[in-house]
Amino acid sequence: MKIKYMALLFLLVQFLPAQELQSPSTFLGYELGSRFSRHHQVISYFEHLEAQAPDRVRLEQYGTTYEGRPLMVAYVSTAENLQNLEAIREAHLSNAKGEGTPDKAIVWMSYNVHGNESVSTEASMLTTYELLTSKKEFLENTVVIIDPCINPDGRDRYVNWYNQYRNTPFQVDPNSKEHHEPWLSGRPNHYMFDLNRDWAWLTQKESQQRIKLFTKWLPHIHVDFHEQGVNNPYYFAPAAEPLHEVITQWQKDFQKEIGKNHAKYFDREGWFYFTKERFDLLYPSYGDTYPTYNGAIGMTYEQGGSGRAGLGILTAIGDTLTLKDRIAHHHTTGLSTVEISSQNTEQLNREFRDFYKGKEFTYKSYVLQGEHDKMEALTRLLDAHEIEYGFTDKPVKGVSYEPGKTMNNQEQKLVVSTDQLKGTLVTVLFEPQTKLNDSLTYDITAWSLPYAYGLDAIASKKIVSVNAEKTNRAPQINIDADAYAWITDWNSMNDAEFLAHLLKNNVRVRFNQEPFSFGQQSFERGSLLITKGDNKDIPVASLLEEAANTFSKDMHSASTGFVDRGFDFGSPSVRMIEKPSIAVYSGGSTSTLGFGEVWHFFEQQLQYPVSVLDADYFNRIDLAKYNILVLPNMWGLEDSHLNKIKSWVKDGGKLIAIGDALRVLDKVDDFALKAIAVEDKEEGEKEVIPTPFNSSDREGIKELITGAVFKANVDTTHPLSYGYSDTYHTLKLRAEAYEWLSDGNAVYLSDNAQPIAGFAGSEAVKKQGKSFIFATENMGSGVVIYMADNPLFRGFWENGKLFFTNALFMVNN
Numbered sequence: 001m002k003i004k005y006m007a008l009l010f011l012l013v014q015f016l017p018a019q020e021l022q023s024p025s026t027f028l029g030y031e032l033g034s035r036f037s038r039h040h041q042v043i044s045y046f047e048h049l050e051a052q053a054p055d056r057v058r059l060e061q062y063g064t065t066y067e068g069r070p071l072m073v074a075y076v077s078t079a080e081n082l083q084n085l086e087a088i089r090e091a092h093l094s095n096a097k098g099e100g101t102p103d104k105a106i107v108w109m110s111y112n113v114h115g116n117e118s119v120s121t122e123a124s125m126l127t128t129y130e131l132l133t134s135k136k137e138f139l140e141n142t143v144v145i146i147d148p149c150i151n152p153d154g155r156d157r158y159v160n161w162y163n164q165y166r167n168t169p170f171q172v173d174p175n176s177k178e179h180h181e182p183w184l185s186g187r188p189n190h191y192m193f194d195l196n197r198d199w200a201w202l203t204q205k206e207s208q209q210r211i212k213l214f215t216k217w218l219p220h221i222h223v224d225f226h227e228q229g230v231n232n233p234y235y236f237a238p239a240a241e242p243l244h245e246v247i248t249q250w251q252k253d254f255q256k257e258i259g260k261n262h263a264k265y266f267d268r269e270g271w272f273y274f275t276k277e278r279f280d281l282l283y284p285s286y287g288d289t290y291p292t293y294n295g296a297i298g299m300t301y302e303q304g305g306s307g308r309a310g311l312g313i314l315t316a317i318g319d320t321l322t323l324k325d326r327i328a329h330h331h332t333t334g335l336s337t338v339e340i341s342s343q344n345t346e347q348l349n350r351e352f353r354d355f356y357k358g359k360e361f362t363y364k365s366y367v368l369q370g371e372h373d374k375m376e377a378l379t380r381l382l383d384a385h386e387i388e389y390g391f392t393d394k395p396v397k398g399v400s401y402e403p404g405k406t407m408n409n410q411e412q413k414l415v416v417s418t419d420q421l422k423g424t425l426v427t428v429l430f431e432p433q434t435k436l437n438d439s440l441t442y443d444i445t446a447w448s449l450p451y452a453y454g455l456d457a458i459a460s461k462k463i464v465s466v467n468a469e470k471t472n473r474a475p476q477i478n479i480d481a482d483a484y485a486w487i488t489d490w491n492s493m494n495d496a497e498f499l500a501h502l503l504k505n506n507v508r509v510r511f512n513q514e515p516f517s518f519g520q521q522s523f524e525r526g527s528l529l530i531t532k533g534d535n536k537d538i539p540v541a542s543l544l545e546e547a548a549n550t551f552s553k554d555m556h557s558a559s560t561g562f563v564d565r566g567f568d569f570g571s572p573s574v575r576m577i578e579k580p581s582i583a584v585y586s587g588g589s590t591s592t593l594g595f596g597e598v599w600h601f602f603e604q605q606l607q608y609p610v611s612v613l614d615a616d617y618f619n620r621i622d623l624a625k626y627n628i629l630v631l632p633n634m635w636g637l638e639d640s641h642l643n644k645i646k647s648w649v650k651d652g653g654k655l656i657a658i659g660d661a662l663r664v665l666d667k668v669d670d671f672a673l674k675a676i677a678v679e680d681k682e683e684g685e686k687e688v689i690p691t692p693f694n695s696s697d698r699e700g701i702k703e704l705i706t707g708a709v710f711k712a713n714v715d716t717t718h719p720l721s722y723g724y725s726d727t728y729h730t731l732k733l734r735a736e737a738y739e740w741l742s743d744g745n746a747v748y749l750s751d752n753a754q755p756i757a758g759f760a761g762s763e764a765v766k767k768q769g770k771s772f773i774f775a776t777e778n779m780g781s782g783v784v785i786y787m788a789d790n791p792l793f794r795g796f797w798e799n800g801k802l803f804f805t806n807a808l809f810m811v812n813n
């Protein structure tokens with residue numbers, strides 16, 4: 001009898017009507033906008049939507065963050081569309097190839113890429129709910145992909161902090177603590193990287209995982225939801241100049257149509273907004289530009305608020321801006337975007353197809369050549385973006401990125417053509433010089449990958465055919481267990497990872513300061529030498545063989561320390577690499593992004609341990625435990641901290657100062673730095689004309705360098721420069737420049753230095769002549785390494801990283 005009762009109950013449950021979709025407020029148990037939702041609560045809400053409407057909501061986890069939080073998108077559409085989701089995706093991608101007649105619009109909306117711009121994730125829940133209820137007609141011919149939180153680690157860092165320190169009830173006074181985030185703000189991800197500037201470079205785990213899914217869809221529309229200062233009205237498309245020349249007229253025009261649709265709703269409510277100002281479409285690694293260069297209408301929406309606004313704040317004009325207000329604004333533009341997309345499905349599909357038709361780019365092929373590991377690193381990035389490439393062993397003619405330099409026709413060359421689906425993106429990432437139709441831009445103006453990866457390159461106006469398979473270079477590992485020493489070269493970050501691995505495993509390693517050869521083998525400065533005599537107590541041969549296979553390193557065995565040319569292995573010019581104990585300064589006036597670049601470099605690239613020393617307790621630390629201290633970009637140091645660092649250097653420490661940290665040291669007499677200033681013109685030499693008030697910004701950019709590439713000279717005998725040729729293309733981010741030191745100038749600019757790519761203001765350029773890029777100064781028993789340009793900037797300037805590694809391992813006191 002009991003079994004029959006249970007069976008009947010089961011049947012009744014199966015035929016009960018499904019629970020209705022709950023609004024965010026009902027599900028969360030608090031009114032949306034009355035508090036901040038933690039990431040797990042947001043995920044739970046989307047799981048509720050999928051559970052109650054599985055035919056109209058489908059969740060897909062596409063990855064996890066560094067701190068283990070899930071990364072997820074929700075596909076939202078009609079039951080029929082979701083049932084045919086894969087067929088819709090395939091038809092959409094076929095359209096890019098000129099095939100088929102798809103009839104659906106693909107709209108992707110990304111929220112909360114900056115963790116403390118926290119309103120957007122709240123808005124994503126309400127927008128999704130209304131698309132499934134009151135606005136479901138928008139979904140008839142539209143698939144909406146919603147990423148409710150691109151940066152969960154940053155978001156929860158902000159939300160957890162705010163919930164700890166908020167007033168009850170919340171305090172609108174901007175001076176209250178709840179409106180002042182601590183040093184590690186919620187804006188970046190775990191490693192303090194700005195994910196909104198990583199779409200093209202893919203240095204971060206979140207970006208790498210997201211781009212795989214994005215490339216599977218290549219949406220018609222992509223919106224990146226942001227926040228800005230609390231006193232700013234709402235910003236939406238159309239974007240400001242400069243707009244990259246590859247952006248089509250249709251992409252520009254439809255941005256305007258979307259903006260007009262938003263304006264209709266904002267006008268109705270009396271909400272303030274602005275367009276066509278500040279936020280341009282140039283730098284390729286944003287959440288609006290990267291989709292644009294892949295055929296989408298890519299847009300940034302900016303709501304006033306950010307990490308200062310909390311649940312409510314008084315603005316400069318005395319208005320109260322609440323979280324509920326901010327949700328309403330992002331919610332409105334989100335729905336408006338889907339609405340106008342659904343109304344223009346046919347045109348979106350037609351123009352998307354036209355975007356991918358053959359285009360007449362100035363250069364049709366980019367041909368590259370250089371050190372094997374650097375080529376490998378670039379092809380990994382191309383693979384991640386699904387950019388096609390091939391190889392040729394034939395001579396190629398075209399415009400050299402470095403005039404006067406020719407390629408070695410005996411070596412294989414990498415060919416990347418614009419005659420492919422991603423041709424527009426190829427043009428943007430590889431072109432030697434970006435065309436600027438306005439020099440007032442939001443970000444850097446030079447990023448060409450051949451410069452970034454340190455490769456020789458030719459831009460050809462013809463399609464260069466590929467006629468060779470990729471040469472799979474097997475490492476030549478010759479490890480004789482009875483050898484006197486084993487030797488390998490030093491050219492790339494792969495070599496640096498190999499060295500770090502050995503040092504972590506207590507293998508003692510030397511390097512040579514002068515070239516040497518024996519037999520048919522020649523080795524340049526900085527080659528790594530591992531001798532049996534230095535490693536008597538460990539199974540060094542087996543450790544080397546394992547490491548050589550892991551890092552694909554050529555290894556050569558030497559039966560003697562007597563060389564044919566150069567200095568023998570026992571010479572003072574063959575130096576021991578001290579196993580470093582490394583610390584990085586954090587907190588205080590240190591740039592969080594600058595700190596993150598160093599932190600990420602050690603843990604995720606070099607994979608070598610680093611200690612983080614915070615300003616709060618720096619005076620209590622025994623610095624003698626560390627032989628290297630890194631000062632990232634910063635704007636100041638407490639006097640007691642600076643004095644402590646100076647004493648430590650003089651006692652034998654190695655200090656590496658990066659970027660703006662040089663400004664701090666420049667103020668102290670002990671350091672040899674001298675900033676270059678443009679001398680004032682003699683009185684009467686030039687008539688001075690007052691600058692119109694509305695031209696002050698344009699006059700000001702004369703003093704700026706917005707990410708320009710300069711060709712620098714390299715002293716290849718300097719330990720900082722081991723592994724480099726005699727020139728280096730440096731990415732200069734700031735106008736500040738420092739005079740050549742009396743000696744120790746490893747990389748420097750000659751007189752009359754000019755940018756070869758990107759924008760540099762006329763007054764700023766005058767400072768660059770006879771300045772150093774990287775230099776060293778002995779101080780007492782220690783050494784200071786100055787890096788005026790940041791080689792770790794955003795983790796993408798690959799060719800600069802070996803300079804930083806040389807600073808760690810090759811520069812001795």
